[in-house]
Amino acid sequence: MCLIAFAWNIHPRWRLVLAGNRDEYHARPSAPLDRWNDMPVIAGRDLEAGGTWLGVSPLGRCGVVTNVRDPRLPQTGRSRGLLVTDWLAGKADAPAHARALCRDAARYRPFNLLTFDAQAAFYLGNRPEPRLQAVTPGVHGLSNADFNTPWPKTRQLMARLQAWLDEGAEDVAPLFAALADEQPALDHELPDTGVGRERERWLSPAFIRGREYGTRASTLVLIDRTGGGRIIERRFGPEGRPDGQSDMVW
Template identity: 80%
Template sequence: MCLTAFAWNVHPRWRLVLVANRDEYHARPSAPLTRWEDIPVIAGRDLEAGGTWLGVTAGGRCGVVTNVRDPRLPQEGLSRGLLVTDWLRGQAGASAHAHVLCETAAAYRPFNLLTFDAEAAFYLGNRPAPRAQAVAPGVHGLSNADFNTPWPKTRQLMARLQAWLDGASEDVTPLFAALADEQPAPDHELPDTGIGRERERRLSPAFISGRDYGTRASTLVMIGHSGHGRIVERRFGPDGRPDGQTDLAW
């Protein structure tokens, strides 16, 4: 997962409204959003490592993970996707989970993790050192840098989520339109993460369309204050070709 924006405890009906794009190589095998048979999780599944990039439970938990874009960091350790499945099937609350994970976080590949339950939300990261931060109510964003780092696509997705909140509409079409935005950022706004200006430009839109690498899924999560919720996943193949949609509620 490479881009997400979310509203935490600011909507009268929805405790969490989260929109996210997963960017990945198209050759990496994955299964569509579904209810898993082996554990009580609703998520897509990475068929290479076995975890997920984003998932929910009928109990109202949600978890999202992204990698960290820094070519200086070795991509070694346990799979990031296991962090989400471990959180979703666990029993500890978000605060207790954050405390425990900080003790083992260094063993995983560089990650950013967001966890949500009925009581709290947390951001956790492990580079340059393990750390956890409680999330305050409001609209926040995360891509492949630290929490709320103002990359152009992160700022824009947060702004469009805020506009949707201000419009007091239940129509989610504008949220998916925001995730589908292929407009690159101006060169003077591009971050410098050590991958070169051309790649920074190619990775700067919310939606990345490419033959080998790009946006594989756009996902909407809405969890109500009562615990009920909805998750919608739109999938894409090479060059942004639509490849199905799943819409589940609990």
């Protein structure tokens, strides 16, 4: 995943409302959102490394990971996607998992990870050093920088999620519309992550359209206060071509 906004413990019905886009090379093989046969996970699957970018468990857990956009960082270590599956299939609660992972985080490729269970939520990262942070109730955002870094697309998605909450809406169409926004940021708002101004501009919208790289999936997660919920995934091919949708409840 490369863009996430979520509301934690502020909606009267939903403990967690999460909207996110996964940006990836189109050639990287992946399976659509589904229930996995080998572990208690509902997610799409990265067929190259075996993990996932975003998933839920039937017990009401959720996990989502992004990479860190910094060309100076070596992309070595254990796959980031395994962080999500290890969390979803594990037994430890969110605080215990966060403490244990923080001790082991340097073994993984550069990552940002969000974990949610029935009682708590945590952000964990490993660059420039391992760190963890408990998530407070409210609307938060994450892209390919530190938690709540105010990149333009992160701020905009958070604002549109907040507007959806304020309206008391049940229709999720406005959230998918927010994830589909292709408006680039103004040049003076662009971050400098070391990839050059032209690429920063191309990567700045919520939805990235490209022939070789771009938004592969837009996903919504809604988890209620009993642990039940719904996950919807819309998939895209090269140049943003629609490539199917999955909608699952548990």
